[in-house]
Amino acid sequence: MRSRLIFLAVTAALALAVKSCVLDAYKIPTGSMEETLLVGDCIFVNKLAYGVGGIGRSDVIVFEYPGERDEAFAPRGKYFVKRCIGLPGDTVSISNGAVTVNGAASSASAHDAPTGRFQPHQPFPDIFPRGAAFNPDNYGPIVVPRRGTVLPLDERSIQQWYTFIVREGHVVDTTGRAVTIDGVLAVEYAVERDYLFVLGDNRRNSADSRFWGFVPVENVIGKAVVIYWSSDSTRRLRWPRIGTMVN
Numbered sequence: 001m002r003s004r005l006i007f008l009a010v011t012a013a014l015a016l017a018v019k020s021c022v023l024d025a026y027k028i029p030t031g032s033m034e035e036t037l038l039v040g041d042c043i044f045v046n047k048l049a050y051g052v053g054g055i056g057r058s059d060v061i062v063f064e065y066p067g068e069r070d071e072a073f074a075p076r077g078k079y080f081v082k083r084c085i086g087l088p089g090d091t092v093s094i095s096n097g098a099v100t101v102n103g104a105a106s107s108a109s110a111h112d113a114p115t116g117r118f119q120p121h122q123p124f125p126d127i128f129p130r131g132a133a134f135n136p137d138n139y140g141p142i143v144v145p146r147r148g149t150v151l152p153l154d155e156r157s158i159q160q161w162y163t164f165i166v167r168e169g170h171v172v173d174t175t176g177r178a179v180t181i182d183g184v185l186a187v188e189y190a191v192e193r194d195y196l197f198v199l200g201d202n203r204r205n206s207a208d209s210r211f212w213g214f215v216p217v218e219n220v221i222g223k224a225v226v227i228y229w230s231s232d233s234t235r236r237l238r239w240p241r242i243g244t245m246v247n
Helices: 002-018 107-111 157-167
Strands: 023-027 041-046 060-064 079-086 091-095 098-101 139-143 150-152 188-190 195-199 220-230
Touching: 023 220, 060 195, 079 091, 079 098, 079 107, 098 107, 150 157
Parallel strands: none
Antiparallel strands: 023 041, 041 220, 060 079, 060 220, 079 195, 091 098, 091 139, 150 188
């Protein structure tokens, strides 16, 4: 007990001393990351984790929410925590709940099981991208865009990529059968930023990249590192979770 009280005192001091420049603190509001993170967990996020190294597959990251699938301009200041599954240029696929990245099994498969409600190629109306024959249990394959990725555009594909291109700062017009970007006829689009594909560990109850799309790398705040406080719905402390590293 004494060691945990000392830990709490130290973490409180750290929170006051370095919150603005090195660490930030977030409280988990939903069950999308169970059992890794529970509702009521409070975590420290290392804001400098990616200053000298790149984001890793399976990292638990905090990021500014990019917006709903068809929402061109998301409200600022809304933050999510998810597990990074795909890096820029990766090919992500989910088959009956099993996740693969670039053809290899992903550790994400160990965190959750399929819902059992969907068959392969059974479309789900709220899936990303719009009109794809994907569903929460059977998704992709889809390539995570990276800077320079070329997206072919036509009357059909622009419906999938319209919001994505607008978010990169362009005016897209689909009047008639032609596609124009910033007033210029376009048959393809070169992506200008790097992106990530993220999933919640509790995929049965997670709004993630399957539903609203990719996360710009620049939206990442940092890497979740430790649970510094945890209490349940009755405000009872969950002592075994306090001080636990986030993996």
